[in-house]
Amino acid sequence: MPVLSIIFAMSGILPNRQSRIANLLALAAIVALVLLFFWRILTPRLEDRAVFPPGDFTDQFWAFRVYTARAFAQGRLPLWSDNFYSGHPFLADVQSAIFYPVSLVWTLAVVALRGANFTLFDLELEAIFHFILAGAFTFLFAQRVLSARGAAFVSALTFTFGGYLTSYPPQQLAILETATWLPLALFFLDRAVERGTRDYVAAGITLGIAALAGHPQTFLFVVYACVIYFGYCVWRISCHTQYAPRNTLSRFAFSLVIAAGIAAAQWVPTLEYQMISTRAVMTWAEAARGFPTLDPLQMILPGFVSAFQSPLYVGILPLWLAIFALWVQRTREKIFWALLALGSLLVAFGFYAFAYALFYLAVPGFALFRGQERLALVISFALAMLAGYGWRELTHPSLDVRRARRAWALLPAGIVIGLMFVFTLYLSGTLRPSGRVAFLGDRAALVTLLFVLASVLVAWRLRLARATPIFALASIALIVFDLFSINSQAYNATPQERYPRNIVIQTIRDDDGVFRVVDEGKMPGHFGIVYDVEEIGGISPLKMARYDLLRERLPEETLWRLLNVRYVITNRTELPDADLMMNDGETRLWRLNATMPRAWFVAAAIHLPDDEEVLAAMASADFDAWRVVYLADASSRATISSHPATPADFQRLTPERAHVRVHAPGEGWLVVSANYHYPGWHAFVDGVATPIQRANVALSAVFVPAGEHQVEFVFDPWSVKRGLGITLGTLTLLMLVGMVKRFRG
Numbered sequence: 001m002p003v004l005s006i007i008f009a010m011s012g013i014l015p016n017r018q019s020r021i022a023n024l025l026a027l028a029a030i031v032a033l034v035l036l037f038f039w040r041i042l043t044p045r046l047e048d049r050a051v052f053p054p055g056d057f058t059d060q061f062w063a064f065r066v067y068t069a070r071a072f073a074q075g076r077l078p079l080w081s082d083n084f085y086s087g088h089p090f091l092a093d094v095q096s097a098i099f100y101p102v103s104l105v106w107t108l109a110v111v112a113l114r115g116a117n118f119t120l121f122d123l124e125l126e127a128i129f130h131f132i133l134a135g136a137f138t139f140l141f142a143q144r145v146l147s148a149r150g151a152a153f154v155s156a157l158t159f160t161f162g163g164y165l166t167s168y169p170p171q172q173l174a175i176l177e178t179a180t181w182l183p184l185a186l187f188f189l190d191r192a193v194e195r196g197t198r199d200y201v202a203a204g205i206t207l208g209i210a211a212l213a214g215h216p217q218t219f220l221f222v223v224y225a226c227v228i229y230f231g232y233c234v235w236r237i238s239c240h241t242q243y244a245p246r247n248t249l250s251r252f253a254f255s256l257v258i259a260a261g262i263a264a265a266q267w268v269p270t271l272e273y274q275m276i277s278t279r280a281v282m283t284w285a286e287a288a289r290g291f292p293t294l295d296p297l298q299m300i301l302p303g304f305v306s307a308f309q310s311p312l313y314v315g316i317l318p319l320w321l322a323i324f325a326l327w328v329q330r331t332r333e334k335i336f337w338a339l340l341a342l343g344s345l346l347v348a349f350g351f352y353a354f355a356y357a358l359f360y361l362a363v364p365g366f367a368l369f370r371g372q373e374r375l376a377l378v379i380s381f382a383l384a385m386l387a388g389y390g391w392r393e394l395t396h397p398s399l400d401v402r403r404a405r406r407a408w409a410l411l412p413a414g415i416v417i418g419l420m421f422v423f424t425l426y427l428s429g430t431l432r433p434s435g436r437v438a439f440l441g442d443r444a445a446l447v448t449l450l451f452v453l454a455s456v457l458v459a460w461r462l463r464l465a466r467a468t469p470i471f472a473l474a475s476i477a478l479i480v481f482d483l484f485s486i487n488s489q490a491y492n493a494t495p496q497e498r499y500p501r502n503i504v505i506q507t508i509r510d511d512d513g514v515f516r517v518v519d520e521g522k523m524p525g526h527f528g529i530v531y532d533v534e535e536i537g538g539i540s541p542l543k544m545a546r547y548d549l550l551r552e553r554l555p556e557e558t559l560w561r562l563l564n565v566r567y568v569i570t571n572r573t574e575l576p577d578a579d580l581m582m583n584d585g586e587t588r589l590w591r592l593n594a595t596m597p598r599a600w601f602v603a604a605a606i607h608l609p610d611d612e613e614v615l616a617a618m619a620s621a622d623f624d625a626w627r628v629v630y631l632a633d634a635s636s637r638a639t640i641s642s643h644p645a646t647p648a649d650f651q652r653l654t655p656e657r658a659h660v661r662v663h664a665p666g667e668g669w670l671v672v673s674a675n676y677h678y679p680g681w682h683a684f685v686d687g688v689a690t691p692i693q694r695a696n697v698a699l700s701a702v703f704v705p706a707g708e709h710q711v712e713f714v715f716d717p718w719s720v721k722r723g724l725g726i727t728l729g730t731l732t733l734l735m736l737v738g739m740v741k742r743f744r745g
Helices: 002-011 017-037 056-073 101-114 120-146 149-161 173-179 182-195 197-212 216-238 245-262 264-274 295-299 316-328 332-348 355-362 372-394 401-408 410-428 437-463 469-487 503-510 527-531 545-553 556-562 611-619 718-744
Strands: 516-519 565-570 578-584 587-592 599-602 604-607 628-631 649-654 657-664 668-672 681-685 688-690 693-695 699-704 707-715
Touching (some): 017 120, 017 149, 056 101, 056 173, 101 120, 120 173, 120 182, 120 372, 149 372, 149 469, 173 216, 173 372, 182 197, 182 245, 182 372, 197 216, 216 245, 216 372, 264 718, 316 332, 316 410, 316 469, 332 372, 401 437, 410 437, 437 469, 503 527, 503 578, 503 587, 545 611, 556 565, 604 668, 611 628, 628 693, 657 668, 668 707, 681 699
Antiparallel strands (some): 578 587, 599 668, 649 657, 657 707, 668 699, 681 707, 693 699
């Protein structure tokens, strides 16, 4: 509660003690409901415990946080990881979200208390905390817009526990943590139009925090929602007063500059990585995927598409309230939110509707990301706001009962439509092959009950002379019952050890050599991070494009030799030139006999800049990595020599620093099997800076003269320093301006 009290105190909406107490009670109710929603995650009774379901939450985001905590415990910034993709620019991967303030403070606190032991429960607590923030921020914004505390509370419940925020955002934690800040940014922008500079700065800081949370596409939607709402606010006020929109637009642009400056520590290295990653170019076919046009049926039939995820479901009564708000009295505010929801839905259809094509061609950013169904964020929030308007109208003493009775007919009509649709699908056999008839039947029964309860409750209200506290509490209770019943099922996964210490992993870890591992689908994603072994694969969506070419185009025997693979985890019963180390059920561990070292000396080099030609040459049976290296840079010294190849002694000091001792019988090239050809890596031969050449498409080579040499590789990217400099400069400037203004005041 202290954090939320500070938020409300800073927002300036506590004009008196009575209002402050009422707001804090509403916040306490939001906190209590969030804790109740996740009670099986939080309960101390082990027999009742549940966990977030396995998937991206456990395999991507928890694994990333484990690595971050490990680096912090070692006293270093996690710039690079050697645990996946044969070396990966960890900080530059935007989903690492190293500088996101909430996760940064929480991770440092856990490290201070327990060292590098960052548990899955720690990450679950962070996710749950963001549900509290989302509810508090939505209440804050809705109370300002609706001027009714009860209606604002309904909006907060609808958005916080609605189908969107409780579906895939927690699985992809960066989406949840980015989306959380949308209502707070809207709050400051709404107030800034009336009050001025300070709130523009607050809006910029809020957007900067959202950008650091690690999901660029969701941040893009947050920014565009803010731009659209800001334009509406300017238009709304200009209709009533003599207004100067030019000055206002420049101040809003200043907010965006502040956001960019605060987030620079993340986006500068991320942009550098993006340019050489597999996401550098996004095609129409990849970007245009969205909701199938039948998906809006989720609004009245959750579970129709996915058993546990219905991102368009906001609840039966809240959906009716949203429609009712437009039915009884169409104001500009209501029409704005309705158009925002409808427009977002049309774009979210992707290639199923032509609306997205216009955005793909004309609106910056929409061609960079796939999965347009994530616009469900804006749809859900707009419907939550309309639900608040509808609740305010329904509880108002001057309710137009005649119009309300007409709108009430939509509730029994919804029962008929939903049941007819399920019955039609059943008769057509559409549901039978998937084995989901029983599930949908149960859901249909529950939703029918919700329609009946909502119909009875609204009918009761229409018979009352005026709204009563009993009706207000009953309607809120029905919304809670609805959303908790439908949306809490995804958080009831049975606890199990996702990364057990099995005999396969123990055997690999007992080998103290320098090598990598291949997993053929027998281990969880990013097992290399959690078990602290080095693998050539991973599940991060961002990969270096040339490295990905190697993995896709080379025969596995050649690829494994080049990438220093010693062990293969698979279910294969045979593997050429390999020894079976052990069986663990259907999982087998093979040790390859022809493993190349991490670094080796090659005397012969061929200049060949075309990657396709190099890949073709390396895919040939005649290719011998011991004998020749292909260099891409025309300025590199190509040599043909008869000197024999020799292994080099490779020693990794940290993920960002390695030493190699090489004995060169003649001048030639030290080839390193790693993604060292990434901006920021530097090589020093006997202390002298030496250029790193791109070798064999995606690896690295350094020229060495004859004799014994010490070669050091250091990862020290300027992009990280530049980004941190911009962020720290922005924060310093904001603090200085604040101090000057306070001094003048």
